[in-house]
Every structure is written in C-alpha cells, then in structure tokens.
Amino acid sequence: MSSPVPAVEARSVVKLFGQGNAAVRALDEVSVAVAAGEFFTLLGPSGCGKTTLLRCIAGFETPTDGAILLGGRDITAEPPNRRRVNTVFQSYALFPHLTVRENVSFGLEMLGRPRAEIRDTTDRMLALVQLDAMADRRPDALSGGQQQRVALARALAPAPEVLLLDEPLSALDLKLRKEMQAELKRLQHETGITFVFVTHDQEEALAMSDRIGVMSGGRLLQVGSPRDIYDRPATRFVADFIGETNVLSGMAEGAVARLPTGETLALPAACSGPVTLAVRPEQLRLAPPWEDGALRATVTGATYLGTDSRLRLRLADGTEMVARIPSVPGGESVPAPGTEVGLAPVRGAVQVLAE
Amino acid sequence: MSAAGLAEQARAARRARTGWLLSAPALLVLLVGAAGPLLIVFAYSVLTRGEYGGVQLPLSGEGWFRVLFQRDIFDDTISLNTAHLAILWRSVWLSLATTAITFVLGLPTAWFIATRPERTRALWLFLITIPFWTNLLIRTFAVMEVIRNEGILNSLLLRLGLIERPIQILFTDWATLIGMAYVYLPLMVLPLYAAIDRFDMRLLEAGYDLYASRWRVLRRVVLPLIRPGIVAGCILVFIPSLGAYVTPRVLGGGTNMMIGNFIELQFGQGRNWPLGAALAVTLLVVVMGALLLYLRVTQPARARDE
Numbered sequence: 327m328s329s330p331v332p333a334v335e336a337r338s339v340v341k342l343f344g345q346g347n348a349a350v351r352a353l354d355e356v357s358v359a360v361a362a363g364e365f366f367t368l369l370g371p372s373g374c375g376k377t378t379l380l381r382c383i384a385g386f387e388t389p390t391d392g393a394i395l396l397g398g399r400d401i402t403a404e405p406p407n408r409r410r411v412n413t414v415f416q417s418y419a420l421f422p423h424l425t426v427r428e429n430v431s432f433g434l435e436m437l438g439r440p441r442a443e444i445r446d447t448t449d450r451m452l453a454l455v456q457l458d459a460m461a462d463r464r465p466d467a468l469s470g471g472q473q474q475r476v477a478l479a480r481a482l483a484p485a486p487e488v489l490l491l492d493e494p495l496s497a498l499d500l501k502l503r504k505e506m507q508a509e510l511k512r513l514q515h516e517t518g519i520t521f522v523f524v525t526h527d528q529e530e531a532l533a534m535s536d537r538i539g540v541m542s543g544g545r546l547l548q549v550g551s552p553r554d555i556y557d558r559p560a561t562r563f564v565a566d567f568i569g570e571t572n573v574l575s576g577m578a579e580g581a582v583a584r585l586p587t588g589e590t591l592a593l594p595a596a597c598s599g600p601v602t603l604a605v606r607p608e609q610l611r612l613a614p615p616w617e618d619g620a621l622r623a624t625v626t627g628a629t630y631l632g633t634d635s636r637l638r639l640r641l642a643d644g645t646e647m648v649a650r651i652p653s654v655p656g657g658e659s660v661p662a663p664g665t666e667v668g669l670a671p672v673r674g675a676v677q678v679l680a681e
Numbered sequence: 682m683s684a685a686g687l688a689e690q691a692r693a694a695r696r697a698r699t700g701w702l703l704s705a706p707a708l709l710v711l712l713v714g715a716a717g718p719l720l721i722v723f724a725y726s727v728l729t730r731g732e733y734g735g736v737q738l739p740l741s742g743e744g745w746f747r748v749l750f751q752r753d754i755f756d757d758t759i760s761l762n763t764a765h766l767a768i769l770w771r772s773v774w775l776s777l778a779t780t781a782i783t784f785v786l787g788l789p790t791a792w793f794i795a796t797r798p799e800r801t802r803a804l805w806l807f808l809i810t811i812p813f814w815t816n817l818l819i820r821t822f823a824v825m826e827v828i829r830n831e832g833i834l835n836s837l838l839l840r841l842g843l844i845e846r847p848i849q850i851l852f853t854d855w856a857t858l859i860g861m862a863y864v865y866l867p868l869m870v871l872p873l874y875a876a877i878d879r880f881d882m883r884l885l886e887a888g889y890d891l892y893a894s895r896w897r898v899l900r901r902v903v904l905p906l907i908r909p910g911i912v913a914g915c916i917l918v919f920i921p922s923l924g925a926y927v928t929p930r931v932l933g934g935g936t937n938m939m940i941g942n943f944i945e946l947q948f949g950q951g952r953n954w955p956l957g958a959a960l961a962v963t964l965l966v967v968v969m970g971a972l973l974l975y976l977r978v979t980q981p982a983r984a985r986d987e
Contacts (some may be wrong), residue, residue, distance in 0.1 A: 384890060386886055406886070406889040417883055432888075433892055437892050
C-alpha cells in the first residue's frame with residue numbers, strides 16, 4: 327500500500343469456532359491492510375467471515391492465529407475497551423436508559439475527558455449528524471434513521487483511529503439507505519477517520535468505498551478499487567457476486583478462446599488451456615449474426631427497464647446469456663423472442679477468471 | 682362545547698359507572714378480606730387487655746404506649762423500653778442485611794441462569810425453585826444442622842484446622858441472618874432473572890467498545906436497565922424478612938427475637954393483645970414507609986450523574 331503505516335492491519339488472521347474436527351473456519355489466513363483515511367469495505371454474502379473479521383478488529387473475538395495491528399501496534403491481546411476503535415453496530419445497540427446526548431458522550435466520559443471537552447465534542451457530534459434538536463430524547467422516541475445517526479455520532483465522538491461499521495444500513499428502507507450512504511461519505515470526509523465498512527450489498531460497496539475486499543468462505547478473494555473489482559474480477563465468485571455477469575468456458579488458443587459452439591472470442595492476453603471467461607451484460611452489443619467476432623444467439627426474452635432493456639439469449643450450445651441494451655430515444659425496440667442475433671463483446675470486455 | 686363533545690362526555694360517565702359496578706365483587710373481597718381484618722386489628726390495639734388474653738372495653742392507649750415506652754412498677758416514671766427498641770432495630774437491620782446478601786448472591790446467580798442456552802435455562806430455574814417444595818420449618822432445621830456447633834460447617838472448619846473450637850453461630854443474630862438469606866434467596870433470583878432475561882446483551886459490547894471497563898458497564902449499563910428486577914427482588918425479600926417468624930424462632934433461639942416473634946408472644950404467653958395489635962400495625966406502617974421510600978428513591982428513571 328501507498329501509506330507507510332496502515333491504520334489497521336490483519337496479518338494471517340485465522341478464526342476457528344468450535345473444537346477439533348467440528349471446528350468452523352470463519353477466517354482462513356486473512357491478511358489485509360487499510361490505509362489511514364480510507365473508506366474500506368468488506369463485501370461478501372452472509373457467513374463469509376466479514377463480520378468476524380470486524381469483531382476481531384474491535385476485540386470482541388480473539389483470533390485463533392495471526393495478529394491485528396492498529397497504527398502499526400499489535401493489539402491482538404488488548405480488550406475492546408483499550409482499543410482506539412469504535413463500532414457502529416448493526417442493531418445500533420443504543421443505551422435505552424440514556425438520552426441521545428448521554429449516549430453520544432458515553433465514550434468520552436469513560437475516557438475520563440474533562441467535562442467541558444465532553445460537552446463541546448458532544449455538541450459538535452450532534453450538529454454533525456443533525457440531531458441537535460433531539461439531544462434530550464430517548465432512543466426509543468427516534469425513528470430508525472435517527473437512531474442510526476445517534477449510533478454514528480456515539481462511535482465518532484471519541485475520535486477513534488478506526489471506525490468499524492457492521493452492516494449499519496441494513497435496517498433502513500431503500501430511500502433512507504441512499505441518504506445515509508451519502509451521509510456516511512460526508513462524515514468520513516469531514517472527520518478524516520478511517521472507515522471499515524461491512525456489507526453484503528454490492529451496490530452499496532461500489533457506491534461508497536475507496537477499496538473493497540471481497541470475502542467468501544472465510545477467505546479474502548480480491549482487494550481493489552470498485553472499478554478494479556467490477557471490471558477485472560479475479561475469480562468466478564467475485565464476478566458473480568459483484569453485479570451480473572455472463573460466465574463462459576472455453577479453450578484458450580493463444581490470443582483467442584474457442585467456445586464449445588466452435589466460435590472464438592478475443593482474449594485480453596494470450597494463454598492456453600481451459601479458461602473461464604466473464605463478460606458483463608452491458609458490455610455486449612447486438613450485431614448482425616454474420617458479423618465477425620460476434621456470437622450467434624437466439625433471443626429468449628426481453629424486459630424493458632427504462633434506461634435499458636435486459637435481454638435473455640441462448641447460444642448455439644444452449645449457454646444462457648444476458649445482455650443489457652441501452653434504450654435509444656425514438657429508436658427501434660429490442661428484437662422479439664426467437665430472433666437470431668449476433669452478440670459482440672465491446673473491446674476489453676472479456677475477462678479471464680481464476681477458478 | 683359541541684353537542685358531540687357533550688355526548689362523548691355522557692358516554693364516558695356511563696362507562697365509569699358500569700366500571701364501578703363491574704369491579705364491585707373485587708372491591709367487596711378486598712373490603713372484607715383485607716381492610717376488615719386490618720380494622721379489627723387496629724380496634725384491638727386501642728382496647729384494654731383482658732385478664733386471660735383477649736380485649737375488653739374501655740378504649741385505652743396503653744397498647745400503643747407500650748410499643749416504645751414502659752412505666753416503672755414502683756414510681757410510675759416513664760422511660761423508653763429499650764428491649765422493644767432492640768427488637769425493632771434487630772428486625773430492621775437483619776432484614777436490610779438479608780436483602781443485601783441475597784442481592785449480592787442473587788445477581789451473579791440470575792446472570793448465570795439468564796446467559797445459559799435456552800435449553801438448559803429451564804433446568805436451572807427448576808433447581809432454584811426446588812427448596813419451595815419443602816416446608817419452611819424443615820428447611821430451617823436443615824440450616825440448623827449445618828451451622829450448629831457439631832454441625833457440618835464447624836466440623837469442616839475444625840477438620841481443615843482453620844478453627845480450634847466450634848464457632849457459636851446457632852442462637853445468634855448471625856444464625857437468623859444466614860437462615861433468612863438462604864430462605865429468601867430464590868425470591869431475589871427470580872425477579873432478577875426475569876429482568877436480566879429482557880436485557881439486551883449486545884449493549885455489553887457497546888459499553889466495552891466505548892471504553893467502559895467491566896465494572897463500569899455493570900454500573901452504568903446493566904444495573905440501570907435491570908432496575909425493575911432489583912426493586913422487585915428487594916421488596917420481595919425485605920418485606921417477608923421484616924415479618925419473619927419461623928427463622929428467628931428456630932435459629933435465633935428464644936432471646937434473639939424479631940418483631941414477628943414478639944407479636945406472637947403478646948398474643949400467646951404475654952396475654953397482651955392490645956400491645957400485639959399495636960405492634961402488628963407498627964410493622965405494617967414500617968413496611969409501607971419502607972416501600973414508599975424505596976419507590977420514591979428509585980422512581981425517577983433518569984440515571985443520576987456520577
């Protein structure tokens with residue numbers, strides 16, 4: 327990474343739940359470094375280990391093996407209350423017996439900060455999340471979105487080195503979720519605190535993150551910018567999980583891969599042997615079936631989605647494909663089911679996946 | 682006011698009347714079953730004592746007078762009755778101590794049960810309630826067996842060489858205290874368990890995450906949130922402790938009386954029913970006072986500043 331000392335780092339972290347043969351490997355040799363001031367997202371389906379990794383950083387779980395470093399210092403053995411790390415919990419976990427203000431100032435009080443500083447910082451945090459007017463209410467008198475803001479303000483108030491967010495937006499409705507995504511980005515920008523964000527929502531991850539780590543089965547499969555992950559998925563899992571993708575298998579013959587249909591696709595780099603290829607639906611273009619480099623396909627269905635149409639097609643060998651065809655104003659409608667068409671990948675659209 | 686408003690008011694009044702009518706049976710039971718006997722007891726306390734027990738006319742303040750005072754048999758000088766005061770004081774401090782001990786023992790016990798897996802929790806609760814199956818008197822004798830001079834506790838301590846001669850516990854206030862703490866512990870554990878069961882354990886992590894030590898999480902997060910259970914447990918233990926009769930009688934011996942034993946004495950051997958009745962009313966007033974005080978102290982839901 328570019329930064330000399332990562333804000334937070336996991337070194338070959340292994341976490342086993344249970345004993346002996348029945349043990350579940352929740353984290354399998356996970357190593358990742360998050361730079362200071364970065365918005366880093368751990369993305370994966372439920373049960374992939376992303377929350378376990380977050381809990382190892384927070385100190386609620388102790389890694390079976392490996393180390394957690396905070397600002398270059400090994401904190402693996404430190405209890406949660408000694409780590410300069412705060413968590414925004416999925417359930418918010420606001421203290422129901424305390425007011426909004428008391429919730430936000432709790433961390434500062436526990437750190438033994440002077441009274442005046444606690445008051446000023448709390449005021450600043452309440453203003454930051456626009457809850458000044460609600461300061462004396464109890465959490466149960468707030469809406470879900472407001473509770474979310476309190477949880478954020480509470481975790482940000484002690485100015486942690488790293489803020490951990492465990493699927494914080496999953497309980498909100500779609501509209502509120504979009505608002506909070508923007509809000510989170512703003513907060514991160516204004517506070518300059520390193521965010522480690524856990525989500526299973528790939529759209530959320532793409533929209534918010536500086537970098538994304540995709541996890542599955544306790545392993546970190548790929549780390550990269552949203553563009554990297556989307557445009558150059560390293561594995562079939564990543565390609566499948568992030569957005570929609572068409573996966574084809576073929577036999578590489580130098581610069582091209584021969585598909586089971588006998589047709590060929592140009593490869594980004596020469597290789598040989600069996601390969602798995604990925605092409606994004608929106609990077610496929612409709613062409614005359616006889617065009618050079620186009621795959622012959624039969625349209626099996628179409629859905630009009632406004633900005634584009636989602637076309638389902640079948641290749642000669644029966645492989646199902648999906649293409650997204652942009653809507654053109656006043657343009658012709660998409661081909662009807664049964665039509666023979668050509669499918670041409672745009673330049674650089676074909677990606678070779680590691681299995 | 683609009684016509685609709687008036688009609689609404691009339692309906693409300695009718696509802697209130699029907700309400701009274703419907704609750705009449707319950708009120709009758711309360712009147713006959715609770716208020717009635719209390720009135721009789723109070724009436725006894727202001728009558729003259731009968732020669733061989735019972736009460737007779739005329740009205741007299743002697744029963745109440747004797748709750749706290751005594752009259753010298755020779756010169757009729759009035760002084761505070763220190764023996765009575767000692768009994769009252771012993772009742773209060775033993776009850777407070779019992780409440781404190783059961784709380785300190787009951788909180789970890791209740792916490793332990795509430796944090797067991799769902800399947801085994803019922804078993805633990807069942808174990809807690811087992812003593813209730815046995816008669817109080819028998820349980821008290823069992824405690825006696827443990828703490829008497831040749832009992833299990835003393836022989837164990839002797840065997841271990843921790844003491845040279847048996848410690849006299851039986852027939853002291855300590856024996857009463859041990860006995861009451863043992864008998865009333867489940868009454869503390871059960872409401873505490875109910876409160877802890879409702880407690881959101883995720884708040885513990887939130888507390889640790891925000892730099893609170895275990896002790897401070899307990900004090901700032903757990904205790905305020907399980908307060909209803911604490912209040913209920915303390916009331917359930919303190920009140921029966923104050924009126925305890927069997928335990929101090931068996932374990933405290935004849936001399937270390939609590940107010941319950943003292944009341945019994947007046948109606949029995951003492952043949953002073955007015956005094957017994959006055960003492961009973963006094964006990965009632967003390968309990969009510971303690972209850973009100975406790976509710977007053979714990980009522981404001983606001984967590985106090987440190």
